[in-house]
Amino acid sequence: MQHGKYRFIVGFLAVPLGLYALFVIWPFIQSIYYSFTDWTGLSPEYKMVGFDNYSRMLDDDIFWKSLQHSVMFALLVPLVTLSLALFFAFMINVGGRRRRGGPAITGVRGSGFYKIVYFFPQVLSIAIVALLFQFAYNPDSGAINSLLRGIGLDSLQPLWLGDPNIALWCVMAVLVWSTVGFFVVLFSAGMASIPAELYEAALLDGADRATTFFKVTLPLLWDTVQSGWVYMGILALGAESFAVVQIMTTGPGGPDYSTTVMVLYVYQKAFRDGQAAYATTIGVALLLVTLAFAAVVMRLGRRERLEY
Amino acid sequence: MKTTETPAPVPAEPGTPVLKTEAAPGGLKEGKKEGTTLNVFSHGVLVIWAIMVGMPLVWAVMTSFKDDASIFGSPWSLPDKLNFDNWSRAWSQAHMSDYFLNTVLVVGGSLVGTLVLGSMAAYVLARFDFPGNRFIYYLFIAGMSFPIMLALVPLFYVVDNMGMLNTIHGLILVYIAYSLPFTVFFLTGFFRTLPSSVAEAAFVDGASHTRTFFQVMLPMAKPGLISVGIFNFLGQWNQYMLPTVLNTDPDKHVLTQGLVQLAVSQGYKGDWSGLFAGLVMAMLPVLAAYIVFQRQVVQGLTAGALK
Numbered sequence: 001m002q003h004g005k006y007r008f009i010v011g012f013l014a015v016p017l018g019l020y021a022l023f024v025i026w027p028f029i030q031s032i033y034y035s036f037t038d039w040t041g042l043s044p045e046y047k048m049v050g051f052d053n054y055s056r057m058l059d060d061d062i063f064w065k066s067l068q069h070s071v072m073f074a075l076l077v078p079l080v081t082l083s084l085a086l087f088f089a090f091m092i093n094v095g096g097r098r099r100r101g102g103p104a105i106t107g108v109r110g111s112g113f114y115k116i117v118y119f120f121p122q123v124l125s126i127a128i129v130a131l132l133f134q135f136a137y138n139p140d141s142g143a144i145n146s147l148l149r150g151i152g153l154d155s156l157q158p159l160w161l162g163d164p165n166i167a168l169w170c171v172m173a174v175l176v177w178s179t180v181g182f183f184v185v186l187f188s189a190g191m192a193s194i195p196a197e198l199y200e201a202a203l204l205d206g207a208d209r210a211t212t213f214f215k216v217t218l219p220l221l222w223d224t225v226q227s228g229w230v231y232m233g234i235l236a237l238g239a240e241s242f243a244v245v246q247i248m249t250t251g252p253g254g255p256d257y258s259t260t261v262m263v264l265y266v267y268q269k270a271f272r273d274g275q276a277a278y279a280t281t282i283g284v285a286l287l288l289v290t291l292a293f294a295a296v297v298m299r300l301g302r303r304e305r306l307e308y
Numbered sequence: 309m310k311t312t313e314t315p316a317p318v319p320a321e322p323g324t325p326v327l328k329t330e331a332a333p334g335g336l337k338e339g340k341k342e343g344t345t346l347n348v349f350s351h352g353v354l355v356i357w358a359i360m361v362g363m364p365l366v367w368a369v370m371t372s373f374k375d376d377a378s379i380f381g382s383p384w385s386l387p388d389k390l391n392f393d394n395w396s397r398a399w400s401q402a403h404m405s406d407y408f409l410n411t412v413l414v415v416g417g418s419l420v421g422t423l424v425l426g427s428m429a430a431y432v433l434a435r436f437d438f439p440g441n442r443f444i445y446y447l448f449i450a451g452m453s454f455p456i457m458l459a460l461v462p463l464f465y466v467v468d469n470m471g472m473l474n475t476i477h478g479l480i481l482v483y484i485a486y487s488l489p490f491t492v493f494f495l496t497g498f499f500r501t502l503p504s505s506v507a508e509a510a511f512v513d514g515a516s517h518t519r520t521f522f523q524v525m526l527p528m529a530k531p532g533l534i535s536v537g538i539f540n541f542l543g544q545w546n547q548y549m550l551p552t553v554l555n556t557d558p559d560k561h562v563l564t565q566g567l568v569q570l571a572v573s574q575g576y577k578g579d580w581s582g583l584f585a586g587l588v589m590a591m592l593p594v595l596a597a598y599i600v601f602q603r604q605v606v607q608g609l610t611a612g613a614l615k
């Protein structure tokens with residue numbers, strides 16, 4: 001198969017690789033370079049300023065706030081999402097009533113229905129979900145507070161997104177709401193491929209279902225859980241947290257910088273404040289946080305691979 | 309704890325979720341009625357979450373048919389009558405029709421481009437041995453984990469210098485470039501699993517490499533193309549960050565941007581019912597498509613994460 005091989009390879013790779021290099025790789029490299037300049041983004045002139053942007057960043061209180069919030073997004077959102085998803089998936093697949101003569105482990109009735117409904121938010125744009133919840137959180141006429149009034153909790157009327165103490169939690173809850181279903185479906189597929197004999201053996205040994213979950217299901221699903229964590233964390237550091245914070249919060253990033261995240265701060269510095277070079281510096285910090293996060297999760301989660 | 313007789317131990321009492329990792333398995337009681345408690349409990353939590361997922365969507369649909377007064381007065385009441393004019397207002401006056409058209413154009417162009425270019429690159433990387441093959445493969449993979457926002461600052465000026473800022477074709481090219489990493493990653497894995505004997509036979513029969521690819525390999529890769537196509541379709545249809553940065557001309561707005569814009573401007577005009585109609589209008593086609601193609605969508609979206 002030698003004949004014309006290299007011409008073919010070049011012909012097939014040139015366009016995709018060229019497009020990718022021009023629009024993805026090249027801007028990344030430029031970004032790192034610009035972080036050592038005083039480029040404003042408004043005029044083409046700039047000069048090198050060494051590490052000035054980096055020392056400015058270390059003194060920037062808003063940067064530290066955004067870093068703290070981004071780390072919370074990357075750790076807490078996947079933790080809550082994956083725990084809920086594992087719990088629901090276990091209930092769907094193993095929580096069923098045992099029928100006489102049936103298999104030892106059964107899913108609940110209507111498991112297909114639950115999986116379909118839970119998956120709904122996943123097909124919607126995070127922007128639409130964020131808009132929807134912005135109205136739901138509205139303190140006067142939003143769905144949540146009027147529901148609270150409806151069940152007689154008139155005294156409990158939080159300002160939700162308007163309260164700096166809970167605004168960040170409100171925003172993170174929306175991300176959890178929209179992604180749990182995806183992982184329920186993912187974990188269900190994983191659980192379905194665990195052989196029933198393993199469950200039967202565990203039951204014969206007298207294990208209750210909680211023990212079964214921690215000793216059988218979780219170890220066998222561990223690889224999926226781990227890659228899910230990395231996947232979710234990268235989303236929560238990047239595009240998804242940008243959309244929810246930018247759309248839902250006042251400011252955006254407020255009130256009083258209580259919800260600002262790194263990805264939003266990059267955007268604001270570059271396209272609102274005309275400080276493109278400083279924006280790329282924060283972007284480099286975001287890159288380091290993302291890589292560190294992925295490395296830590298992969299390392300902490302390393303376990304012996306179980307074959308079954 | 310020996311179980312010689314039938315009853316298997318029942319795990320937790322209701323209200324003791326297994327979810328809490330601290331909950332020690334030791335404190336569990338043995339029940340009498342086999343699995344019943346568990347069954348009721350598991351149905352209970354599953355129903356609660358289904359309601360939590362469904363309620364906001366139902367609320368949005370209800371609200372889209374109400375007039376402004378009842379949206380504010382009683383958010384949870386059923387609409388007195390179906391105000392279809394909310395929908396027509398959103399469609400024409402609020403430019404939802406334009407946003408739909410822009411989105412269809414952008415997503416149509418980029419989806420085709422992504423699949424064609426992605427499968428070409430993936431095929432070469434999967435089936436041919438040449439110096440730099442691994443390097444190019446990992447270059448593509450790296451794009452999946454880097455924060456896109458970092459590249460967007462210079463990208464804005466790259467696109468601007470090429471005169472493609474606020475254009476549909478500029479947006480299409482950027483969408484394709486940012487969809488390539490996952491597409492190449494996924495399809496490379498897929499092409500590797502295909503048997504090589506068929507391609508070799510075609511080649512022996514005198515077909516060129518290009519012809520072998522388009523007439524033999526692509527049809528064989530159809531299941532993979534469908535999965536990655538659905539994945540990219542939803543990702544591109546729902547894309548918000550790229551257009552927000554690169555597509556600031558209101559006439560060229562895509563659906564997600566248009567809705568956010570609408571939320572800001574309708575807020576001033578006080579036309580909340582029109583806004584909700586717009587939101588629901590944007591939600592329903594995707595939800596309907598999901599319900600119809602449920603199995604394929606789930607496969608397409610989870611395929612990548614399972615690898």
